[in-house]
Amino acid sequence: MITAEQFQKEVDLIIANAIREDVGDGDHSSLSCIPETASGKAKLLVKDDGIIAGIDFAKQVFAYVDPKMKVEVLIEDGATVKYGDIAFYVTGSSQSILKSERLVLNAMQRMSAIATKTKSFVDLLEGTNTKILDTRKTTPGLRALEKWAVKIGGGENHRFALYDMIMLKDNHIDFAGGITKAINKTKSYLKETGRDLKIIVEARSLEEIKEILKSDGVYRILIDNFNYEDTRTAVALIDSKCLTESSGGINEKTIRKYAECGVDYISSGALTHSVYNMDLSLKAV
Structure with missing residues (x-):
């Protein structure tokens, strides 16, 4: 089996490539209408029932995009969640939150689905x-x-x-x-x-x-x-x-x-x- 270090390198590559793919030479939607100095706060809202997965990955994405962003985790990976739960809050640069949003959601939606199906088999x-x-x-x-x-x-x-x-x-x-x-x-x-x-x-x-x-x-x-x-x-x-x-x-x-x-x-x-x-x-x- 691969080592923890090898596994983390794979995760790092996923983050770097996904941001490259999604952002390119800039998130022009945000750059055009959100001031660079603007700060904001967002919540990860659960709209389904199952097992949440990808919280730690989301933290790594936010840190990669902007190390100054802060994440307040309310629900840890592997927990059972239901419609209406809030998994975490993220605060920091509004532009950075928006730049991170789609990768975090794409990954967490799929990871949570896999974790939920796996738990049902377990x-x-x-x-x-x-x-x-x-x-x-x-x-x-x-x-x-x-x-x-x-x-x-x-x-x-x-x-x-x-x-x-x-x-x-x-x-x-x-x-x-x-x-x-x-x-x-x-x-x-x-x-x-x-x-x-x-x-x-x-x-x-x-x-x-x-x-x-x-x-x-x-x-x-x-x-x-x-x-x-x-x-x-x-x-x-x-x-x-x-x-x-x-x-x-x-x-x-x-x-x-x-x-x-x-x-x-x-x-x-x-x-x-x-x-x-x-x-x-x-x-x-």
């Missing part, structure tokens, strides 16, 4: 030993924020990208000439390059699981698109030799049943690719 898993994972099915350029939101919602992050964990999926296996060849080549590559990366291998059948188990050094087996009965059989076959993960179209209606099969993790791309933004507004007060 609640469905209550009482089991199974944890929910996100995937790499994220919005290009916004992965750090979306994975951050999953954590805020009580889920866990899968690998961040292609560089921090080995994941041998169906295409890797087929291109490499089979499961055993793919695993052996991977282990040799890691040894030759001096990398210490965990290995996950995807299985499409019980026979593939049996073949994976013949190799040492596999951290987790991805039990992909199995039905409940075969998932239970797969978990019994693996029998704590490595961790287990179910994936493949698992949704709110099926997640509990897959968890009850005994898997350690369930991964769901829906946490990040199938959400509806939470309604939030930044209003002058």
Whole structure:
């Protein structure tokens, strides 16, 4: 997994690029009618129910745009919110508040939606030993924020990208000439390059699981698109030799049943690719 320092660098890049994209050579709407010396105050108004996420990110945006702005946080990341709640107040240069507004809202609306959906999955898993994972099915350029939101919602992050964990999926296996060849080549590559990366291998059948188990050094087996009965059989076959993960179209209606099969993790791309933004507004007060 990536380090906290690497993750923060990703967040910093998102902020810098988003402000570049949105502001360009100036916020001419504000520059044309708001005096440079004007100061103001705005509130983050919640207009929906769910889990709030992105408060800390908003603070970073305001600090990037204008370090003199002050944020008074009333509701922390991960809290349950309802229509009419005020999450924070921001005071400072009116021009700076307006320059920051859209990035703060765009990010917080999406992050809150992801955190809300993740929390609903976490609640469905209550009482089991199974944890929910996100995937790499994220919005290009916004992965750090979306994975951050999953954590805020009580889920866990899968690998961040292609560089921090080995994941041998169906295409890797087929291109490499089979499961055993793919695993052996991977282990040799890691040894030759001096990398210490965990290995996950995807299985499409019980026979593939049996073949994976013949190799040492596999951290987790991805039990992909199995039905409940075969998932239970797969978990019994693996029998704590490595961790287990179910994936493949698992949704709110099926997640509990897959968890009850005994898997350690369930991964769901829906946490990040199938959400509806939470309604939030930044209003002058």
